[in-house]
Amino acid sequence: MNTNSVRKSLWFITGLGIGAGTTWFVATRSGQRAQKKLLRMAEDGRERVAEASRECLDKGKEMIGHGKEMAEDTLGWVGEKLHVAGGRR
Numbered sequence: 001m002n003t004n005s006v007r008k009s010l011w012f013i014t015g016l017g018i019g020a021g022t023t024w025f026v027a028t029r030s031g032q033r034a035q036k037k038l039l040r041m042a043e044d045g046r047e048r049v050a051e052a053s054r055e056c057l058d059k060g061k062e063m064i065g066h067g068k069e070m071a072e073d074t075l076g077w078v079g080e081k082l083h084v085a086g087g088r089r
C-alpha cells in the first residue's frame with residue numbers, strides 16, 4: 001500500500017469516527033440536552049448579530065447626517081467665496 005492510499009484510508013476512518021460520534025451525540029438524551037443548548041446558543045448569537053446590525057445601521061445614519069451637514073457647510077462656504085470673488089471683478 002502506498003502512502004497516498006494509507007492517508008486516504010486514515011481520513012476515511014476518521015470521517016467514520018466523527019460521523020458515529022455525532023450520531024451518538026445527537027441521538028442520546030444528553031444529545032437532546034445538547035441540541036437545546038446549541039439552539040439557545042444559536043438564538044443568543046442571532047439576537048446579538050441583530051442588535052449589532054441595528055447599532056451599525058443607526059451609527060451609519062448618524063454619520064450620513066454629519067456628512068450631509070459638512071457638505072452643506074462646505075457648499076455654503078464655497079458659495080460665499082465665489083460670490084465675494086465674483087463681486088471683485
